Amino acid sequence: MDQLAIQTFTSPVVLFFVLGLLAAFARSDLAIPEALAKGMSLYLMAAIGLKGGVAVSKSGFDTTVLSALGAGIAAGLLLPVFAYVVIKKFGKLDRINAGAVAAHYGSISVVTFVTAVEILEFQSKPAGGYMVAVMAAMESPAILSGLLLARGLGSQSGQSTKEMLHEVAFNASVVLLLGAFAIGLIGGADGFADVSPFFEAGFKGVLCIFLLDMGLIAARRIMDSRAITWRLAVIAIFLPIVNGAVGTLVGVGIGLDAGSAAALGVLCASASYIAVPAAMRLALPEADPGIYLTMSLSITFPFNVLINIGLISAFASILTGNPGVSP
Template sequence: MDAFFSPMILFFALGSVAALIRSDLAIPETISKAVALYLMAAIGLKGGVQLSDSGYSGDLLAAGLAGVALSLLLPFPAFWLARLLGRLDRMNAGAIAAHYGSVSVVTFVTGVEVLKGVGLAADGFMVAVMALMEAPAILMGIWLARAGTGTTHGSNGHSMVEAFTNGSVVLLTGSFLIGLSVGREGFSPVAPLFEGGFKGMLCLFLLDMGLIATRQFMETRSLTPALVISAVVVALFNGTVGVFVGTLVGLAPGSAAALGILAGSASYIAAPAAVRLALPHVNLGLPLTMALAVTFPFNIIFGIPVIVAMARWLSTLW
């Protein structure tokens, strides 16, 4: 519950309040874009360094492959629910898919602490798995958004190339590989910038996202009951799949639960930053509000306990 009172979440709330009272508070577009680029580089670098620190093992390989596979596949339920139940166009459904295939760092950190408290501590390498799961879902969401839209590039193959060569995706994956290759020692000279300033920049980013989400929500009223239901259903479905997959690949109950928590979460940091750059015409406030105002509190209060109970139950069957 303390996650609700972190500075990052409170800055998002501040942006929402400012929008609700119709304040003229605004983050200039150039600064907002620069902050998004910074976050992409920092998230990628730190993820690569974390994987370098954790080392390699059979369990890490199994968890990493399972995480990447989930990240590639789990955008699809969110996409089709948004299309069929929410009746959204392909671009906005793809943006939602990117958010719901990617992961929430705050949800994961909260879940890891809950697991420790109940005696099901997750393996340390799950932090590296979290890092691996961010980019693939964003790539898939961008592809789902653009595939078959009849753009000037034509075919779905061109849409896929476009998704993989998009600037934000190149920065996220490229910085991850840099962090992996240089390791902790190579990262230390730039750590003050990318670690010391990260939370402050994240506060500014979420302040901007609070302004955007609330203003677009107020203008469009697009968060329908069907989309609220979709946000909860996808969280439960993806989390359940994650726990089952983690158990099937042989992870300990705590790590299987951690994989379920990752799968059931929705990104409100990496995905909004990437989607804002890659799909500038979508209603970004919609997936962000679904992820942060619906799925995040649901997971903190209900989703994590359900996943923990499921991991315990599955461990008695295998």
């Protein structure tokens, strides 16, 4: 476990995130242009989708893949229920804000997943390519579950519900991830070979700069936020620990290898700060973004990147008896 922790903290992607945190806390004027950050996000989602599709084109869809998809969808529906109870009882939030926060903790963070995939590869425990499809499948169920917990779809107008469902099904991350996954699946290894120099060679470097930017944003939001109580801060650490452990246990239980089980655990532990906030702004405009964004982006995201990915990886290794091999 100590070796896994060392591998996590010596990974360049984690160190660049730490650099961003330190620069922001030191009040440096270091900044990444917004247009560049958006471009890097698009690149990372396209790359991970493509590589996942190519991997599945080699292995095909089998019972393991279908079981992982089923587990991911079930987690997306059920994790917000657990989060809602904790947030409502211990966090002392009202129904609307509790439902909005719960939706974030049942959905996923693409960047957390991409970071975990990189760390798992660094630890010689690569996740299966099909986990990209699982990631995409987990995003929308959590949004619907959170909205039902907050007030139910029946209280919204027909137009509002239609717009919300469109936002959930066709938000940029879902479209790009699934689209790139389909392209990789159709093109296969031969088709990917033509574009691999672009998507392979630059991937780690782009991820480093992107996480530098995320570190800057997370630290600055922490310094500016006044909406977070100590109870909510505790929940933002507690939920990813419990959800990550449950997700890893389920992954091992359905027969996933150590890397894929850890990836499922990370997906369950992560909290959305892109797709779900967009949906909440549309469907629950009265919910406070200062609460759900600060919890997911400024507390849970750094905790997952710096600590929890390593814990989940170690837990998966213990459960499967596969410690990985140092590169």
